[in-house]
Amino acid sequence: xxxxxxxxxxxQILEYASRPTPLPEPPELPFLSDLNPEQKQxxxxxxxxxxxxxxxxxxxxRVLTTRIAYILGRGLATSWQVLAVTFTNKASREMKExxxxxxxxxxRNVWLGTFHAIGIRILSRFPAEAGLxxxxxxxxxxxxxxxxxxxxxxxxxxxxxxxxSTVLDIIQRWKDRGLEPEAITPAEDSGYCNGQVKGFxxxxxxxxxxxxxxxxxxxxxxxxxxxxTHPEILGYYQKQFRYILVxxxxxxxxxxxxxxxxxxQKHKNICCVGDDDQSIYSWRGAEVxxxxxxxxxxxxxxxxxxxxxxxxxxHILGAASALIxxxxxxxxxxxxxxxxxxxxxxxxxxxxxxxxxxxxxxxxLQVEDEQRRGTFLSQMAVLVRISSQTRSFExxxxxxxxxxxxxxxxxxxxxxxxxxxxxxxxxxxxxxxDLAFSRIINKPRRGIGDGALKSITIAAxxxxxxxxxxIAWAELRPSVRKTLDAFIGLxxxxxxxxxxxxxxELVKHIxxxxxxxxxxxxxxxxxxxxxxxxxxxxxxxxxxxxxxxxFIEYATLVTDADEKTTGEQLAIMTLxxxxxxxxxxxxxxxxxDGLFPHQKALDECGEQGLEEERRLAYVGLTRAxxxxxxxxANKRLVYGQWxxxxxxxxxxxxxxxxIEECIDTSFEYxxxxxxKNTFNSYQQGSSFFDQSENDYFKxxxxxxxxxxxxxxxxxxxxxxxxxxxxxGKRVYHETFGFGTVIREEGDRLEVHxxxxxxxxxxxxFLNEG
DNA sequence: GGGTTGCCCGTTTTT
DNA sequence: CGGGCAACCC
Numbered sequence: 001x002x003x004x005x006x007x008x009x010x011x012q013i014l015e016y017a018s019r020p021t022p023l024p025e026p027p028e029l030p031f032l033s034d035l036n037p038e039q040k041q042x043x044x045x046x047x048x049x050x051x052x053x054x055x056x057x058x059x060x061x062r063v064l065t066t067r068i069a070y071i072l073g074r075g076l077a078t079s080w081q082v083l084a085v086t087f088t089n090k091a092s093r094e095m096k097e098x099x100x101x102x103x104x105x106x107x108r109n110v111w112l113g114t115f116h117a118i119g120i121r122i123l124s125r126f127p128a129e130a131g132l133x134x135x136x137x138x139x140x141x142x143x144x145x146x147x148x149x150x151x152x153x154x155x156x157x158x159x160x161x162x163x164x165s166t167v168l169d170i171i172q173r174w175k176d177r178g179l180e181p182e183a184i185t186p187a188e189d190s191g192y193c194n195g196q197v198k199g200f201x202x203x204x205x206x207x208x209x210x211x212x213x214x215x216x217x218x219x220x221x222x223x224x225x226x227x228x229t230h231p232e233i234l235g236y237y238q239k240q241f242r243y244i245l246v247x248x249x250x251x252x253x254x255x256x257x258x259x260x261x262x263x264x265q266k267h268k269n270i271c272c273v274g275d276d277d278q279s280i281y282s283w284r285g286a287e288v289x290x291x292x293x294x295x296x297x298x299x300x301x302x303x304x305x306x307x308x309x310x311x312x313x314x315h316i317l318g319a320a321s322a323l324i325x326x327x328x329x330x331x332x333x334x335x336x337x338x339x340x341x342x343x344x345x346x347x348x349x350x351x352x353x354x355x356x357x358x359x360x361x362x363x364x365l366q367v368e369d370e371q372r373r374g375t376f377l378s379q380m381a382v383l384v385r386i387s388s389q390t391r392s393f394e395x396x397x398x399x400x401x402x403x404x405x406x407x408x409x410x411x412x413x414x415x416x417x418x419x420x421x422x423x424x425x426x427x428x429x430x431x432x433x434d435l436a437f438s439r440i441i442n443k444p445r446r447g448i449g450d451g452a453l454k455s456i457t458i459a460a461x462x463x464x465x466x467x468x469x470x471i472a473w474a475e476l477r478p479s480v481r482k483t484l485d486a487f488i489g490l491x492x493x494x495x496x497x498x499x500x501x502x503x504x505e506l507v508k509h510i511x512x513x514x515x516x517x518x519x520x521x522x523x524x525x526x527x528x529x530x531x532x533x534x535x536x537x538x539x540x541x542x543x544x545x546x547x548x549x550x551f552i553e554y555a556t557l558v559t560d561a562d563e564k565t566t567g568e569q570l571a572i573m574t575l576x577x578x579x580x581x582x583x584x585x586x587x588x589x590x591x592x593d594g595l596f597p598h599q600k601a602l603d604e605c606g607e608q609g610l611e612e613e614r615r616l617a618y619v620g621l622t623r624a625x626x627x628x629x630x631x632x633a634n635k636r637l638v639y640g641q642w643x644x645x646x647x648x649x650x651x652x653x654x655x656x657x658x659i660e661e662c663i664d665t666s667f668e669y670x671x672x673x674x675x676k677n678t679f680n681s682y683q684q685g686s687s688f689f690d691q692s693e694n695d696y697f698k699x700x701x702x703x704x705x706x707x708x709x710x711x712x713x714x715x716x717x718x719x720x721x722x723x724x725x726x727x728g729k730r731v732y733h734e735t736f737g738f739g740t741v742i743r744e745e746g747d748r749l750e751v752h753x754x755x756x757x758x759x760x761x762x763x764x765f766l767n768e769g
Numbered sequence: 770g771g772g773t774t775g776c777c778c779g780t781t782t783t784t
Numbered sequence: 785c786g787g788g789c790a791a792c793c794c
Contacts, residue, residue: 088783116784141784160777160790216784251783284782386780408782442770449770557784576781600780616781639779640785773793779786 031066031102035059036338042271042304043067046076046243049264049298051291052273055335056320056622057311057582060273064245065095067271068110069102077242079109083263084245085256086114089557091247091580111241115256116557119219122226126233130226135430135549137213138556142419143435144168144215151203155196162193171201175217176253176285178224181205211434220255227262238266249274249294253285261297270298276331277324280576280616282608292331308338311582311625313345318658319628320621326653327611335622347660348621349629350651356392356590356636363587364396366629367570370585377403379584381571383620385596389589390572397570407573413555417520417531421538422555424510425548428494432466441467444519446487452480490514503551504542511535575620586624591617591632592645617650630654 032040042052042063054060068084071077086092092113099107111118120138127134139147148171149164170192174184181202189198208214214222227234244264246252249272252260264270272294279288295301309317317335324330337343353359363382371377382393390406397404412418420443426436442448452474460470468491471484494510501509511517517535520528545551571583590596597613605612621628632647732738 114784119784138784219784280781281783283780387782388779445771447770451770574781576783595780598780612781637785771794774791776790777788 036308038304038306039063043070045302046071049301050271051294051301051303053333054273054275054306055333057309058306064273065098071243079106081240081242083111083241086247087251116219119223122223129230130222133212139213139215140556147207151200167197170197172217173285175221176255178255178258242267244270246272250276250279250291251281251286252290254287257290277615278619282612305333307333307335309335310338314343315345315347315658316624316628319348319654320618322655323653324618327614346627347658350659350661351631353633356633359589359631359633360392360396375584377568377570381583382587383575383578385590387574393572403569404572405569407571408577417534429548431468434467437467444515446483503545503548504539507542575616578623579619582623582625584625585627588620588630591630591648591651593648596648
């Protein structure tokens with residue numbers, strides 16, 4: 001029996017040294033005075049299970065952080081006895097920062113992190129008991145897919161017909177529900193690939209075990225099993241966590257629910273904060289039921305509703321509330337403008353446009369207008385349903401020279417070059433990391449093809465050793481052997497430098513000596529240039545890490561490299577990515593049936609799918625503090641083909657008293673006449689299609705304090721726009737003046753302007769200077 | 770082993 | 785329309 005119970009956690013020792021003396025009675029705790037009665041109750045009701053139903057903009061993060069501060073301030077627990085779980089790294093970082101501001105450094109001892117980070121922490125403490133070796137690997141999505149693909153191919157599956165990502169998805173959904181391969185019933189496994197997925201799941205788990213690896217799902221499943229097989233370890237944590245707090249409870253999956261339930265069993269002081277109306281992640285395993293059934297699971301749970309909204313105006317709240325009221329499966333809340341706030345404001349603008357292109361044009365013009373009226377660009381956002389929609393807005397921004405930022409999309413740590421660099425590091429740290437090995441063995445090209453790799457794999461299987469060690473045993477052509485021996489030598493050299501070199505220096509050496517840098521340098525494409533820049537960026541990031549291990553763990557778990565909110569940029573992102581954010585002005589384009597609600601959601605999930613889409617609309621609308629623009633287009637280019645759409649059914653669900661529309665009644669669509677009853681005739685008899693764009697918008701959208709009417713005409717196309725090499729050229733731009741071309745990406749150029757600095761512009765708006 | 774062409778398919782995405 | 789990938793050719 002291990003003696004871990006006697007071990008004091010390091011933070012525990014620290015804690016006693018810095019433990020604050022319990023503060024006097026509540027009124028004197030400074031941070032409580034700013035709370036409204038419900039928030040205060042949510043903070044002070046520390047004992048027993050509490051569910052805080054927290055509507056959009058009602059101050060839930062504040063409640064969570066204050067609650068922790070309160071618990072610690074009253075001396076109800078010491079900081080390491082508090083567990084606070086969030087969903088994203090971003091959320092946990094924010095919470096940590098806010099908490100530190102409130103209570104100082106002891107905030108660092110709170111168990112605050114994402115479910116997965118907590119999972120790693122537990123598994124790292126008891127690896128053997130959890131069936132792992134110390135320093136196990138956490139796979140990223142990429143590794144997982146390659147593993148699954150190999151398994152499918154080995155089993156003679158046509159990976160075109162049954163894609164690895166779908167199989168992986170099914171397995172992950174099982175893991176989300178806390179199900180191991182044994183627990184999958186044949187009925188549940190009949191949906192795909194002739195009921196063979198369960199088998200693949202088992203093989204996959206065995207492969208992970210062999211590799212001493214876990215995937216994201218295992219970071220929850222393994223702790224669950226650990227607690228099942230080692231009740232004493234469960235008891236240890238149950239005892240430790242006197243208070244448990246959970247953020248975004250509506251997003252928890254079954255595995256997370258089970259984990260929480262186990263951990264909370266002893267003290268039962270669990271406080272979950274969430275909003276069922278903002279549950280938008282069912283497609284990746286989130287279980288709204290968790291929040292809906294809270295009271296059944298924790299019988300004497302207290303439910304507190306936070307309904308005072310500190311974010312939006314009356315009209316925005318009215319529109320959002322009416323919309324979400326169409327959902328049937330919800331606990332029900334009514335958001336109201338918080339007391340003492342100015343609830344007035346403009347109605348939600350609803351706009352119809354002839355085409356998706358014009359919609360984008362008008363919205364970006366409106367952005368410019370709002371900007372001139374004093375709204376900061378960083379306080380505006382375009383929220384789209386699917387990521388491909390971002391493209392047209394991006395183009396318009398480039399056209400008008402508006403700085404923008406696509407949020408989401410390709411994340412730093414998901415980029416090929418960063419993953420490659422991480423793979424090199426993993427291999428140096430642990431040459432037996434077969435996945436890292438196979439990722440980079442021929443990157444840069446070393447002449448190691450399928451043939452060589454196959455014979456190494458065979459040797460590895462035969463001797464039960466890793467690929468790296470199997471090189472010595474494999475049958476290889478002399479030239480290949482020579483290359484590989486040299487490679488082994490390199491890895492050994494890097495390993496010998498591990499202790500003496502700084503992490504950053506080591507990585508530099510590895511990437512240079514391996515020829516990886518040279519590989520991209522040899523590639524003359526613009527893309528390669530970006531990749532090299534990213535590698536430089538990686539060096540900078542590495543300064544923050546003391547050990548390689550710490551870095552690798554971070555790079556695996558943190559997929560959203562700190563979204564730097566640098567400077568004045570318009571945010572463009574999907575509705576999903578917007579959750580938790582807020583802006584003065586929000587644009588919600590593409591409200592068309594089929595796109596939003598998305599056809600696939602309707603087809604695959606029926607009424608439930610529709611309700612989730614509606615929640616998504618609700619999330620989008622409630623991001624807005626002052627102004628919201630909803631729009632739809634009659635036709636848009638989808639996959640290179642024109643598609644006709646009718647306005648989203650969500651548009652009809654918006655109450656007339658909260659919106660201001662600019663759509664004609666005789667809006668027609670193909671053969672189906674579209675009659676919108678709530679719309680008052682704006683220009684009787686004329687068709688939406690027939691109307692010329694300018695007439696149509698003059699009275700509504702075109703800014704009164706007129707901007708040059710035809711912005712695009714004020715630019716003159718450059719005769720030199722077809723030259724391929726433009727970097728370094730002096731250019732002239734109508735608005736920005738003279739500048740020098742820094743980078744080019746197709747016809748988009750990054751130009752450093754003498755007066756206004758870096759901007760992205762389209763080549764055709766430049767003249768040679 | 771590496772480069773090229775031509776076909777297929779196409780929500781949302783965190784850890 | 786455009787990215788990813790597999791078959792195909794050198």
